[in-house]
Amino acid sequence: MRNILLLIVLWTGIHANAAGEYDVRDFGAAGDGKTLDHEAINRAIDSCEARGGGRVVLPAGTYLCGSIRLKNNVELHIMSGATILAAPPSMKAYDEAEHFGGPEYQDGGHTYFHNSLIYAVGKQNISITGRGMIDGKGLTRKDTERAGNVQGGSIGTGDKAIALKNCRNTLIRDVTIYRGGHFGIIMTGCDVGTVDNVTIDTNRDGFDIDCCKYLTVSNCKINTPSDDALVLKSSYALKRPVLCEHITISNCVITGYKVGTLLDGTYLPEKVNWVCGRLKLGTESNGGYRNIAVTNCTFMYSSGLAFEEVDQGLMENIVVSNISMSHVHHYPIYITTGCRNRGPKERTDVSSAADIMISNVMADDVDSLAGIIITGMPGHPVRNIALSDISIRYRGGGAKELAYKNYREQGTNYPEPKFAKETPAYGLFARHVDGLDISNVTFHTAKPDYRPAIMLDNVNGATISNLKAPVEKGVKKIVTVRSKNVTVK
DSSP states (O other): OHHHHHHHHHHHHHHHHHTSEEEGGGGTOOOEEEEEOHHHHHHHHHHHHHTTOEEEEEOSEEEEESOEEOOTTEEEEEOTTEEEEEOOGGGOOSOOOOOOOSOOOSOHHHHOOSSSSEEEESOEEEEEESSOEEEOTTOOSOSOOEETTEESOBTTBOOEEEEEESOEEEEEESOEEESOBTEEEEEESOEEEEEESOEEEOSSEEEEEESOEEEEEESOEEEOTTSOSEEEEEOSTTSSOOOEEEEEEESOEEEOOOTTTTTTTOOOOOOOSSOOOOEEEEEEESSEEEEEEEEEEEEEEEOOEEEEEOSSOEEEEEEEEEEEEEEESSOSEEEEEOOOOOSOTTOOOOOEEEEEEEEEEEEEEEOTTOOEEEEOBTTBOEEEEEEEEEEEEEEEOOOGGGGGOOOOOOTTSOSOHHHHOOOSSSSEEEEEEEEEEEEEEEEEEEEOOOSOSEEEEEEEEEEEEEEEOOOOTTOOSEEEESOEEEEEO
């Protein structure tokens, strides 16, 4: 009888542990910042998964790590005071990048996942939580590391802080990522997930959402002076065009300050030629974007909103509202299609964009290099674009001759206005558009600008109502070229 009772007690203990916590120190982790701890953490994760799942806990300490492999039904909990520190390449602590097995139509960073600090492929019900830090000090910022025929990573070289591929039911909450390598977070082909209250302070991409569905991003702060902060992509990394769709982004802060100054609260300007730190759809756009909502976000010392469909996909049903911007280094709003067509040559699709609504935007101290830009392609206009309740304060200073500039067609060019330089209108330039509604839009200029406020080139069906925009003497407020059915109220 005693033996039976003992067995019951032992079984009960195991059962409770299965739904409980697994302290990584019990599996050999030192947390001293010197000992490689990732295999101890991986043992804790394996044990947790084997017993049905639970929480793997990192108490306060510094855990020097290479690749940590997340498993089904496991929560990796980084407690306050705990840091996962990415090991340097010299320690050869990262898994080898996997074999892709086909043409790569995307950068290596989008292709390979195993060479990451924390990764999961094909898993479900996984979480990364806690108020601790992930410090990617030892991660490379490049995507061209090579080992034989492997692009994007090599044995011993990690290039991403968190990488999730083909995962379902994911949660990332409360963690801080400092120096995230090539990507602070990349999620590719992931369905149903939440990213909430995450802080990322890094110098390449902050958070890439690639070919994902049903993802909610909220209350995040992302600082990336030299690359995109929060970016949706639709690459060919799954070896087929896949839409990025049903994505909601709310209450986020996007900045481009010097790396580290978001975390320490000093918010120092970064001295680079062009500060990025923006929210973008693109550039990878093989499948495209559909049913995207962005609301209640703040941009400081950064670029603005960029919607770029250039790889034969579609971009439709995009709603943006309640946006505040200050010190915008480039355009405040950029919508474009093109024919870069980075993908299989046999595809015959044409990039398209339609049904984009942007409202309640306030922006100040905006660079006058380029205003709002909306461009399609000859014979393939973007359709049904609505801008309402927008107020933008530009720096001004545009020379008179810029009004006669032949602004380049997007074509096969990389979709960045900085390469085309100034626009012929200071407030809004639109070309190859069918259906443009502009209402309650106000432009200001700090210095005189001798360009028109709005230029419409090959626009069919435009309504402009309640436009308030200064123009200098002798300069038309609205210029139309090759356009028809334009109504000004």
